[in-house]
Amino acid sequence: MATNRASGPLARVLGYLESRKNLAGSACGLAGLALTLAGVAGTYWPVVIAGLYGAGALVASPERASVPVFPGTAEQLGVVREDLARLREYAAEVELPPAAEGRLGGLLDLYGALLEPGWGTEALATEPDAVHALSRAIRLDVPECVDTYNRTRWWNRLTPGGESPERHLERQLSVLSEEAERLTAGLQDREARRQQTHTAYLEERGRS
Known part of the structure; x- marks a missing residue:
């Protein structure tokens, strides 16, 4: 010290x-x-x-403070991709009901497709809110869903009754799946509008 x-x-x-x-x-x-x-x-x-x-x-002129350098979107997405790999490892170690396991697997596959280097990450790189939502889901929401399910299931075995932990988990994963689908649809819609705009530009140029 x-x-x-x-x-x-x-x-x-x-x-x-x-x-x-x-x-x-x-x-x-x-x-x-x-x-x-x-x-x-x-x-x-x-x-x-x-x-x-x-x-x-x-x-003498005052010292100029160095401008802070923050990671770019590509670097952020690389970190989120690594987080998804760790989340997959965690999900593979826990025991889940078949229905929830299938839904979680599909959700993680969708996350993986969005984070795969290529068109998905190019679209994400221009949407900070989408990057934040995806990062939050991978780092916080999904782990919390799985962890609270396992904890609640353990207590439920001691004192049976009440709403099924499995049912809560399925509802949570459904909400996250819908959120991921909306995010994907938003990115797709943006690309579609870009194509339409280019078509309109070419047609206008052709008429002139």
């Missing part, structure tokens, strides 16, 4: 030594030193050097 505290001030000092303000102030200070050696500054040479250093540091 002490090392971490010491590194902060040291880093700031080193940063200032490399800053534009220090370089400009040092250049002006050297000019003051030259005046001193030439006998111009007289007995006030320390004040002259310090004053010139301060003036140089004041007029």
Whole structure:
């Protein structure tokens, strides 16, 4: 912990030594030193050097903070693709009812098709909201569905009764499947509109 505290001030000092303000102030200070050696500054040479250093540091342009670099959409989709692979491994290890297992398999296959490098990812790359929805489903929604099902099923065995955990799981997966289908349909519709727009452009150009 002490090392971490010491590194902060040291880093700031080193940063200032490399800053534009220090370089400009040092250049002006050297000019003051030259005046001193030439006998111009007289007995006030320390004040002259310090004053010139301060003036140089004041007029120097401020340091420009580096613009943060964020991962591009292609990199984000690559990470989501890796998350989907881990989700598949997790789903393969858990025991689910046949109906829910089939629905989950179809859902994951649809996610995989959307994330497959090619036209799907090209369309997704222009739709940040779609990327967010897909990422949220893979990282949060589906794992939560499976985990809560397994937990509830365990408690249900101790105290039978109430609504079936299987039924809840199937409803949840149905909602996620409908969401994924709407997302896919939206991307398809956008591509269809793009084709229609190009057709209209070519027809208009042909008439002119």
